[in-house]
Amino acid sequence: MTRHFQKELIKIKKMILSLGAVVEERVQMAKTAIDDRDAELAGRIIQQDFEIDEMEIEVEEECLKILALHQPVAVDLRFLIAVIKINNDLERIGDQAVNIAERVVFITKQEPVDFVFEYTTMAEKAQVMLKMSLDALVNMDVDLALKVCLLDDDVDDIKVIAYNKIKDAMAKDPDNLGYYINLLLISRHLERLADHATNIAEEVIYMIEGEIVRHGITGSD
């Protein structure tokens, strides 16, 4: 491996981690926006999404440049392909933060309902999964990546609980159906967010072990 190539790899790692940090921040903002019914904060998530889009494009262009210039093989090739795919998942996590923000904007226009659901727990788990999957990428840590895949089941469990709780709340309080549907959608966006973190973790395992875990450990999504 030439020194120049090594430098490029370090650069691309830094770039994907910078994007990861921004995406983590947006997820944190989305969690706070739900907790605090904060439409202003939600609006900022929506407005700033273009930054994530731009960073995604920069990372991909950089990967293509490295592939064309250095024509890496074996582990380095697999790493760059993994970065391209992880980059894509990070951008879509940003989209989920936007989707959540849009639901929050809707909800804050309504009177608050008397409904307690552990969105915070769900959002925190998704956040932890994202952080762990990025750490697994930096440290090439298969065990940590595997833990992310297992945590995905927890999020799915909470999603099912949310579904049942929301259905009950709808039956008891039919005047606020729109509100509850939007809560349900938030739980689905959080689930998808966790799915993307799982995709990242699976990419890390796949890259390191060259093994196919993508369609084994977690379900269909």
Added chain:
Amino acid sequence: MTRHFQKELIKIKKMILSLGAVVEERVQMAKTAIDDRDAELAGRIIQQDFEIDEMEIEVEEECLKILALHQPVAVDLRFLIAVIKINNDLERIGDQAVNIAERVVFITKQEPVDFVFEYTTMAEKAQVMLKMSLDALVNMDVDLALKVCLLDDDVDDIKVIAYNKIKDAMAKDPDNLGYYINLLLISRHLERLADHATNIAEEVIYMIEGEIVRHGITGSD
């Protein structure tokens, strides 16, 4: 370009189109399963998903092999990276067919409700988008790919209509809340399916024009 490399490119095109054909068939099955409330057909979609997963892995491995062996640059490099990403979207469309199938299995266990919604229209549009995006890939047709991106707005419009219709139906028929929630979820899965077809079309445009449309024409998702 060597003859051997040219042959490999033709092979990878065939592979991605075979996967596309299988995925199209699953979307068709999902549409029929909704229309006919067919749990047996839905079950087959769920059972056969592993085939799509295996095909996805084969396509990616083949791309990596070509990248390592032939070290392509410029347009060929961009094509192979596009195939890797499109491959990923196709697998996720398969996942959406599975998600729809799971909702159909739930729904068929309940008494049918008196509710008419144009799922067929929504599913048909998503199906057309998928077909067009794959045709755009084979024929390198930017105009066709652009049409897919525009159609995505139609699907989003139907989604909003579905949301309102379902909310009204829930208010009038609160005994069947679970049923309606599952109808809502089907409309969301169809929306995501259309999103993935849009991603494919955007990849095609990006590949051909080297231009960034991914974050311009369609919304955040």
